[in-house]
Amino acid sequence: MNESSNTKHYSGSGEMKVETFYRPFLVFVVGYLFLRITGKKAVAEMHSFDLLYTYILTNIISMPVEAGNVGKAFTYAGIIVILYKTFIHLSTHNKLRWILYESPxxxxxxxxxxxxxxxKVRMPINQLLSQLRVKGYTDTQSIALAVMEETGSISVIPKSEYRPIQPKDLKLPVKKEYVPIPLIMDGQIVYHNLKYLQLDQSWLMKELNKxxxxxxxxxxATYLEDGSLFIDNNDIQDHKNDPYYYKPGRNN
Structure with a gap:
């Protein structure tokens, strides 16, 4: 009897340990997949029902960690995802969009x-001024239009006489903007970018050896417009108390 009960005890203990690991892991993976299926919009923009969706989905997929009914929780989560995707699809129609979303x-x-x-948005003046300062505006008289968007962010359009001068204003020719292409990030080679540039690892190693x-x-390490390689490494340069390289704090 004792040996049998001890065997059951250890067996049950082992199963509990395995279950304790796989259940949170499974919940995490499935929740991640659901959010990927939903798309970036749910995380980036956060309208009213985006927040509601995220809150409900978070609660549903976390239920199996304590309750243990994994299948039912994932089924409910799947239904919520389908409903959310349906609302997103409906919001692409102009007439329904004004019903589902708040107006700016x-x-x-x-x-x-x-x-x-x-x-209407329950915002005091000091908070408005603070938001404007964050965007680089200190005088409300210089603003043509400031709008709180449906996502809660504030868009600001300055008056024409206060906006930054554009090259077009001065009739200056401007070349096409070039975005440096990363080839090494955090000590790891970005092979798909090498392939995109029709370069190979031997070329990269040769440039590093130089x-x-x-x-x-x-x-x-980034590939520049002129075909050269810009490298930012872990080496710390001693600038001998140069004021231009001052760093706040005691470790300067």
């Missing part, structure tokens, strides 16, 4: 602060 609210128009708009760098010591 004007906070400043032609330099005048709209009290009705602030009251500068005396090794792959594992490179934080970032």
């Amino acid at each position: 609210t004007v906070l400043i128009q032609n330099g005048d602060i709209k009290k009705t708009g602030l009251k 500068t005396g760098n090794e792959v594992q010591n490179v934080i970032l």
Whole structure:
């Protein structure tokens, strides 16, 4: 009897340990897949029902960790994902969009602060001014239009006389913008970018050898417009108390 009960005890204990590991792992993986199926919109924009969807889905997929009914929880989560995708699809139609989403609210128009708009979004003046400072605006008179978007973010359009000068204003020719292409990130080679540029690892190693760098010591290496390689490594340069290289804190 004792040996049998001990065997059952150890067996049950082993199963419990395995279950304790696989259940949270399974919940995490399935929850991640559901969010990937939903798309970036649920995380990036967060409208009212985006928040509701995320809150409900989070609660549903976390239920199996405590309750143990994995199948039912995942079924419910799948239904919520389908409903959410349906709402997203419906929101692409202009007539339904104005029902599902809140309309943007004007906070400043032609330099005048709209009290009705602030009251509608329940935003005090000091918070509005703070949001404007974050965006680089200190004077409301310089703003043509400030709007709280349906996502809760504030968009600001300055008056024409206060906007930054564009090259087009000065009739200056401007070349096409080039985005440096990462070839090494955190000591790891980005092979798909090498392939895209029709380069190989031997070319990269040759360029690194010219500068005396090794792959594992490179934080970032990017392919520049002129075909050269920019390298940012872990080496710390001593600038001998140069004021231009001051770092706040005691470790400067």
